Amino acid sequence: MTVQSNLSRRRFVIGSAAAAGGLSLGFGLPDAPSALAQASSSLPEVNAWVVIRPDETVVIRIARSEMGQGTLTGLAQLVAEELECDWARVTTEFPGPSESLRRNRVWGNFSTGGSRGIRESERLVREGGAAARHMLVAAAAADWGVPAEQCRVAKGVITHPASNRSVTYGAVASAASRMTPPSSITLKDPKDWTIAGQPLPRLDTAEKLTGKLVYGADLQFPGMLNAAVKACPYSGGKIASYDEAAVANMPGVRKVIRIGDATVAVVADTWWRAKTALDALPITWDEGPYRDLTSASIAETLNEGLDADEAFIGNRAGDAKAVLARSQRKVTATYAFPFQNHATMEPMNATALFTGDRCEVWVPTQNGEASLAAAAEAAGLPARQCEVHKLMLGGGFGRRGFQDYVTQAVTIARHFQGTHVKLLWSREEDMLQGYYHPTTQCRMSGALDDQGNLIALHMRISGQSILASVRPEGMQGGMDPVVFQGLTPNSPEGMLGYSIPDLLIDHAMRNPPIRPGFWRGVNLNQNAVYVECFMDELAHEAGIDPLAFRRKLMANHPKHLATLNAVAERIGWDTPPAAGVGRGLAQIMGFGAYVAAAAEVSVENGELKVHRIIAATDPGHVVNPAQVERQVEGSFAYGLSAGLLGECTVTGGRIDQENFDTYDVVRMVQMPKVETIMLPSGGFWGGVGEPTIAVATPAVLNALFAATGKRIRMLPLKNHSLA
Amino acid sequence: MPRLTINGQSRDVDVDPDTPLLWVIREQIGLTGTKFGCGVAMCGACTVHIDGVAARSCGMPVSAVEESQNIVTIEGLSPDGSHPVQKAWLAHDVPQCGYCQPGMIMAAAALLAQNPRPSDEDIDSEITNICRCGTYNRVRAAIHTAANGGTQAG
Numbered sequence: 001m002t003v004q005s006n007l008s009r010r011r012f013v014i015g016s017a018a019a020a021g022g023l024s025l026g027f028g029l030p031d032a033p034s035a036l037a038q039a040s041s042s043l044p045e046v047n048a049w050v051v052i053r054p055d056e057t058v059v060i061r062i063a064r065s066e067m068g069q070g071t072l073t074g075l076a077q078l079v080a081e082e083l084e085c086d087w088a089r090v091t092t093e094f095p096g097p098s099e100s101l102r103r104n105r106v107w108g109n110f111s112t113g114g115s116r117g118i119r120e121s122e123r124l125v126r127e128g129g130a131a132a133r134h135m136l137v138a139a140a141a142a143d144w145g146v147p148a149e150q151c152r153v154a155k156g157v158i159t160h161p162a163s164n165r166s167v168t169y170g171a172v173a174s175a176a177s178r179m180t181p182p183s184s185i186t187l188k189d190p191k192d193w194t195i196a197g198q199p200l201p202r203l204d205t206a207e208k209l210t211g212k213l214v215y216g217a218d219l220q221f222p223g224m225l226n227a228a229v230k231a232c233p234y235s236g237g238k239i240a241s242y243d244e245a246a247v248a249n250m251p252g253v254r255k256v257i258r259i260g261d262a263t264v265a266v267v268a269d270t271w272w273r274a275k276t277a278l279d280a281l282p283i284t285w286d287e288g289p290y291r292d293l294t295s296a297s298i299a300e301t302l303n304e305g306l307d308a309d310e311a312f313i314g315n316r317a318g319d320a321k322a323v324l325a326r327s328q329r330k331v332t333a334t335y336a337f338p339f340q341n342h343a344t345m346e347p348m349n350a351t352a353l354f355t356g357d358r359c360e361v362w363v364p365t366q367n368g369e370a371s372l373a374a375a376a377e378a379a380g381l382p383a384r385q386c387e388v389h390k391l392m393l394g395g396g397f398g399r400r401g402f403q404d405y406v407t408q409a410v411t412i413a414r415h416f417q418g419t420h421v422k423l424l425w426s427r428e429e430d431m432l433q434g435y436y437h438p439t440t441q442c443r444m445s446g447a448l449d450d451q452g453n454l455i456a457l458h459m460r461i462s463g464q465s466i467l468a469s470v471r472p473e474g475m476q477g478g479m480d481p482v483v484f485q486g487l488t489p490n491s492p493e494g495m496l497g498y499s500i501p502d503l504l505i506d507h508a509m510r511n512p513p514i515r516p517g518f519w520r521g522v523n524l525n526q527n528a529v530y531v532e533c534f535m536d537e538l539a540h541e542a543g544i545d546p547l548a549f550r551r552k553l554m555a556n557h558p559k560h561l562a563t564l565n566a567v568a569e570r571i572g573w574d575t576p577p578a579a580g581v582g583r584g585l586a587q588i589m590g591f592g593a594y595v596a597a598a599a600e601v602s603v604e605n606g607e608l609k610v611h612r613i614i615a616a617t618d619p620g621h622v623v624n625p626a627q628v629e630r631q632v633e634g635s636f637a638y639g640l641s642a643g644l645l646g647e648c649t650v651t652g653g654r655i656d657q658e659n660f661d662t663y664d665v666v667r668m669v670q671m672p673k674v675e676t677i678m679l680p681s682g683g684f685w686g687g688v689g690e691p692t693i694a695v696a697t698p699a700v701l702n703a704l705f706a707a708t709g710k711r712i713r714m715l716p717l718k719n720h721s722l723a
Numbered sequence: 724m725p726r727l728t729i730n731g732q733s734r735d736v737d738v739d740p741d742t743p744l745l746w747v748i749r750e751q752i753g754l755t756g757t758k759f760g761c762g763v764a765m766c767g768a769c770t771v772h773i774d775g776v777a778a779r780s781c782g783m784p785v786s787a788v789e790e791s792q793n794i795v796t797i798e799g800l801s802p803d804g805s806h807p808v809q810k811a812w813l814a815h816d817v818p819q820c821g822y823c824q825p826g827m828i829m830a831a832a833a834l835l836a837q838n839p840r841p842s843d844e845d846i847d848s849e850i851t852n853i854c855r856c857g858t859y860n861r862v863r864a865a866i867h868t869a870a871n872g873g874t875q876a877g
Contacts, residue, residue, distance in 0.1 A: 068820030068856040201816045208821030209809045211756015211797035215822060218755035226750075251739065272746035345760050345768060345822040345855050394758075394822030395855050427761040630819060630861070637857025660765035660853060669847040671859035 044177040046135055048095075048106040049079055049128030052173035056156060058085045060129075061095045063107035064117040065366050066204065067396035068634075069689045070627035071117035073202045075125050077623055078118070081196040082129030082187065085169060086155040092203060094390040097368035101383060110368040113401050113518055115591035115687020118623055122685055126187050134182040139175035140167050190621055190682065199626035204392065216349045216364040216391045221420035224351070225254060226271035227412050228278040229423060232262040233432045233654040235513045237288030239264060247277040256281065259411050267412060271424050290513050290653035298512040298650060299336070302441040305462025305508030306334065312509065314484030318502035323456035327447035331541045333534055335444065335713045337526035339648035339655070340437035340519055341663060346394020347430045348405040351422040352413035354379055359386045359410060364393040366400040374403035378410035397638070398518035402435050402470070428658040435517020436648055436655075438464035440526050444534040447502075452542030454553060456502035459487070459530065465509050466516045466523070483507045485523040486590045486694065487531070492684065494524065494590040496531075497560030498553035514650060520638055521693035524590035528694035529643070529701070529715065532586035536702040537711065546585055546702065547573055559618055559681060560587055563596035566616040566677045571598040580604075581611065582707025586698035593619040593686030594679075597636075597699035599672070603708050606723035608644065610672035610700055618679040619686035625678055628688050633674040635692035640672075641665040643697025644717045664718075726790045729754070730799025733790070740786035744778075745769045747785045748796060756797035756825045760853070767852030770826035770833075771796050777833035797825035800832060808832045811869035819856035827852045831866050840870050 045051045051059040060079045066072035076092050100107045108124050109116075133153060140158040141148035144165055152159050159166040190197065207213035232238050242264055244256040252273035257265045264283060268274035305311075324330060350363040352375070359379035365371040368390050376383040393400055409423040425433070440463030447456040465480035474482070486494040487505050496505075519525070539549035547568050554561040564587040577583050580602045587596035600612040615632045622628050645664045649656045657663040701712050704722075712720055727734050729752055736751045748757050748771070757780060760768030764782035771780045772795040773788065788794065800806045804813070808831050818824045827850070834841055834849045841849065846863055854862070 068818075070819070202818075204821070205813060205816055205818055206804065208818040208824050209812050209828065210801075210804045211754070211825045213821060214755065215758075217759060218749075220753065220755070270746065270750045272742055272750060343855060345758070345766065345820070345853065347759070393820060395820045397855070424759070427763070626816065630816075630858070633860050634819060634857030637859060638855065641855075659763050660761050661763060665853055665855065666857070666859075667853060668850045668859050668863065671857070674860060 044174055046132040046173055046176045047128060047181065048103065049125060050083060050132040052169045054170045056086065056089050056168055056170040058083070058090045058156065058169070060090055060092050061107065062092050063095060063100070063110050064121060065110070065112035065368070065390060065393060065396065067112070067366065067393035067400065069117065069631060070202060070624065071112065072204055073200065074118050074623040074627060075121065076203060077196045077198070077200060078122055079125050079129035081193055082126045083133050084153040084155070087195050087200065089156065090203065096387050096389065097372040098383060098387040100369070111370070111401065112366045112396070113398055115690045117689070119592060119685035119687055127185050130185045130187060131181045132176070134185070135176040135179040136169050136172055138179045139172040143172065143175065196623050198624065200624060202627065213392060215346055215394045216351065216362060217346050217394065217424055219351045219362055219422055221351070224420040224422055225267050225269065225416055226274045227265045227267045227409070227421055227423040228271060228274040229259070229263060229265040229408055229425060229429060230278055230283065231429070231433050232285050234285055234287045235290045235293065235515070235653050237653065238262040238286045240284040240286040242281055242283040247281045250277045250280065253277045255415060257412055257415055259408055263408065265408065265412050265423070267416070267421065271422070275426060287653060293513065293653040294651055295649045298439060299441070301510050301512055302336070302439065302462045305510045306441060306443040306460055308462070308508040310508065311460065311506035312479035313504070313506045314481070315487055315489050315496060315503060315505040317489070317500065320456045320458045320502040320504035323502040324445050324447050324458055327456065329448040330445065331448070331538055332443065332445045333537055333713055334441060335530050335533065336441045337439060337529060337715050339439050339514060340642045340646045341431055341434045341648055341657070342397040342399035342519055343430070343660070343663065343665060344393070344395030344397060344399055347427055348399070348425040349423055350406045350409035351420055352409040353420045354410065354413040355418055357381070357385060360389065361386070361406055361410060362389045362391060363406055364391045364400060365403070365406070366393070366396045366398070370401065370403050371406050374406040375410050378407045379414065397520040398522070399435060401518060404433070427660070431658050431663060432655050434648070434655070435470065435515055437519035437525070437642065438466055438516035438523070439512070440464060442526070442530040444530060446534065446538050448538065448542050452544050452549070454500055454538055457500045457504070459505040460508065461506070461530070462508040463510050464516045465511060466518060468509065468511055469516050480507070480509065483523055486527045486588045493592055494588070497557040497587060497589055498550070499556045500553060514655070521690045524588060524691060524694040525639070525642065528586060528588040529698050532588065532695070532698035533701055533713070536584065536705060550585070550587070559594045560589055562679055562681070563587055563594045563616040563618055566679060567596045567598035567614040570614045570675065570677060571600065571612070573598070580707065582703045582705065584699045584702025584704070584706055586695040586702065588691070588694050590691040590694060591687030592684065593617055593688065593691045595691045595695050597692070597695040599699040599703040601700055601703040601707055603704070603722045606721065608704060608717065608722060610640070610670070613672045613674045613699070614677065615674055615692055615695070616677040616679055617688065617692060618681050619688050620680055620682060620684035622678050622680045628678055629676045631688045632676040632692045636674050636696045637666045637671055639693035639696030640670065640700065643700065643715055644670070647716050647719070725785050727785070727788060727794060728790055728792065729794045730796060736785065738785060741784045743781050744771070744783045744785050744788060744794070745780040748780060754796050754798050758822055758825060760823065760826070765853070766823070767830055768823050768826040770829040770852065772829060772833055775833065775836055777830050797829060800829065806832060807869045807872070808835065808865070811865040814868060815861045815865040817858050817861040817865050819858055823852055823854045827854065827862055831862070831869070835866065835869055841866065
């Protein structure tokens, strides 16, 4: 079984129709058009977003990646809504990032992270669909010699009622491609949506049930070679030596390749043989400068930051330190959140073909343009001589925004000009070469007045900055603004939902040398644990119900409050839970959306059992409620994996956990039943894929306290006895 | 040379005898629906049926399988996605990224073959595959739907 042209995603018309008609967007033919020219025998596009075939199939182009989050379907719904096509005939394809560059980035940003897939491109894709509809109608109207305004469209059929004529999109698509795009577009009001806003089934399900969907790990090309790779597991370490001769004659082995100063790859005819030889390869590591680094030493460094004088301020009102200093009723607690691995089910991989003057890469990536840049750099070629073929991702969660495996694959492929080389990481490599969820500690200090009102709060975060490590250009005067996700005074991305008269939220940056990355939910995850668990502690100290305690602080935050009220009502907060069962709440805003959760838990035989979760989300608009439900449900699997089970520890400068035997995650038996409440209040576009993750753990831990009186402040829960 | 019976066909495979069955299926037979997830039989992405019983093929050397044993992969579960478990999965629109789903479906089909009406507790103890997207609620619902012989969600 091989995959060739059907996966190459080259069905673009870059020359004929677009350049000849009115759709030229100022790009020329590529310098090396051979491969692309072959594919341009297909049909003209109506515009960059829409191709309609004579058989009425509607091909909608999706620039953002699909990693399970459902954006592929949601974006197609938005295009189809404005296009007024027949949804039953919709199919999708991924445009190539290099193609996009040649066309002045007509498809916009390819990056798929930060829950931005829909909210950041909804206008662009809706306008794309609307423009295509205008051009299709204009083509029919011109053919009939009638004003376009007199034509109607429904389900891909254009009619002119006055003359009782009709024509399908497929019949006028070719002519439409030569029409001038409209100069202005009025988008539909979301309340008039009929395709968007509906709980439609995903477009990509059928092939996922039969094994037919080809992921990056599954690619096969004739004559393809396979590569396994090992990078130095010690942070800052490198290769001291390896004995290539020891494996050179093993079955199937073609070559041992050094990549940079810290990585070695074995290339063989099959991956299993490559991996077997790599495991047999005697490698001596130079352990580098951090051989004394341990989880304990990292914790010590972070702990010191809790008391440090200098810190970056993310939110300040009044003088919290002064109020706390003179407070008679003060509550203080220290929390910690450990490193986590993304642990996508499909290990990192990329397949590269290098021919000397061209380089192609097939890769499951969250950022096609970043993959292109990495490929071009590793190939030593201009980007226009490279192309990235995007594939469906077997999970992303932030890990596949980084491109280290692309660099490796291309570097290896340069040794085998003209031959496809597939690089696939082992699970062990995946666990050891992560961009880990950052580790932080937090000291929460609150002051209560005589009535139990929270009058001052100091939240001191100490620990890692993701941006400082992986995106320093995003730093602001040395400060990492992303550290304060969900805690800001006024950011539409995530503002604190409580009004506290004297408030200080600051960050003592401490960057232990374990590389951090964006991990689904990012910094909102620990910030929600710190704030929401501490709100529970304050309420307990004040002797006030946790819901009532929060409500007193939320009068100025109606959207935050609405989601909190929704989960409280649904779980029956005003009625007592069953014997032995505790209830907990959490709410936060992040990725532009408001989320809340309520949990019911009990402890039986020392084991936590989560009986029920209610989750509410207000993302402004809901494009597909069925997919939002799935994202919200999945958020509890991902969030509780971290809060209850997940922890990457460090010994001797390297991560200890190498596989799922020591890095456990939520499975069926731990998965709670999740009920989702959607409260789209309109007027803004928030994200869905990540924010709910943040409320999973604090809701459960607050419920655990209600059930048992135990406060868990150092995550994960597995390190604590509940017996 | 080991001879295997996969999806009803007899196949000679030229591999080292300690090659895991998973990699024989993927690289020699060329059936890539069975996924590589962990290599240590912890995640279940590589689940196939051997004589009707779910087996994690990544940790099983090919030499441990006899020619007389019938190996079924996701591609052989049904010719067209019409197995009751696949139909139930479609009705519930279960997959997200989908990578773990062939293994999940094979595990569910084996469970139902031996226990046609599994309880929630049976599902908890028998379906131990990992899904990082968190499709578990839908997996559970689809297993119950398949057990009830229907394809309707809900």
